[in-house]
Amino acid sequence: MTQRLLALHNFSVALPTSCKEIEQEQPSGMYELASFNETYEAYCHMEELCGSKGGWTRLAYLNMSDFSETCPSGLRLYQSEDVSACGRPLTSSAGCVSVQFPSNGISYSQICGRVTGYQYGTPDAVHSGFTPNHNNLNGDYVDGVSITQGSPRKHVWTLIVGFTDQTNSDNIYYNCPCSTGSTQHIQSFVGNHYTCESGNPTTSISAHLYTSDPLWDGQGCSSHEAACCDIPGIPWFHRDYGNATTTDYIELRVCGDEGTDNEDTPVSYYEIYVK
Structure with missing residues (x-):
């Protein structure tokens, strides 16, 4: 049931426009917020998240x-064993599929989120040999998930999957850039704002969904990927822009630099908050 502040029963008091405006003593839950002379319901996380106190609005x-x-529209359902996930539609080409999340006019300076995905086939992280878009934020620069804000796109976080x-000696070219011996180099527009993991515990090639090791949760990493999982806050990612605020929408894209018969990174869970 939607939580309502007692003050909201007094119609002379305006509805909050974001969860940050709600008193910190209130519990997490669904609240009624105002946006552009309309109202809508949103989940408010009122406890600490990503090292910052409550008042987070879930987008x-x-x-x-x-x-x-x-x-979401445009994504294709994968089902294997007890796992359901959403990936790119069947295609023989590289590309990304986008889902956008409006801010509803909320002015924010922080983003906190997490994504869980699964490896299908043989993704190759950010290998530069399979796409002309390796250094293009707007293209299929990654096998994995790209999170950006606004238009033109501004990079927030990249979730990468290695082979x-x-x-x-054969797979170091296709493994996570943070893994032992990898020859890959992360793009400058990504910088340190990425998480990378592989769900394949073998050195063999197989066109199936690896369900035993969910991606980007900091769990199930081999010794070769220890550095990839030793990230503060994982599975959460966090961007804090200080005094710079925006009302830009958040965009999540599932990307691959080859067709889905070869590779894909379907997602099974995500939640993204702003404040």
Whole structure:
């Protein structure tokens, strides 16, 4: 049931426009907010998140473990064993599929979120040999998930999937840039704002969904990927822009630099907050 501040029963008091305007003593839950002379319901996280006190407004949420949930428009359903996830539509080409989340006019300076995905086939992280868009934020620069804000796009976070969590002379070219022996170099517009993991515990090639090791949760990493999982705050990512605020929408794109018969990174869970 939607939480309502007692003050809201006094119609002379305006509705809050973001969760940050709600008193900190209030519990987390659904609240009624105002936006552009309209009202809508949003989930407010009122406890500390990403090292910052409560008042976070949730813009994006997907939980495919809920059997009533469906994939966002444009994404294709994967089902294997007990896992349901949403990836690119069947295609023989590289590309990205986008889902946008409006801010509803909320002015924010921080973004906090997490994404869980699964590896399908043989993604190759940010290898530069398969796409002309390696250094193009607007293109398929990554096998994984790109999170940006606004238009023109501004990079927020990249969630990368490597070929395998093992290391030998053949796969070091395709593994996470943070893994042992990797020859990959992260793009300058990404910088340190990325998470990378592989769901493949072997050195073999197989066109199936690796369900035993969910991606980007900081769990199940081999010794070769230890540095990839040793990230403060994982599985959460956090950007703090200080005094710079924006009302830009958040965009999540599932990307691949080859067709889906070869590779994909379907997502099963995400939640993204702003404040």
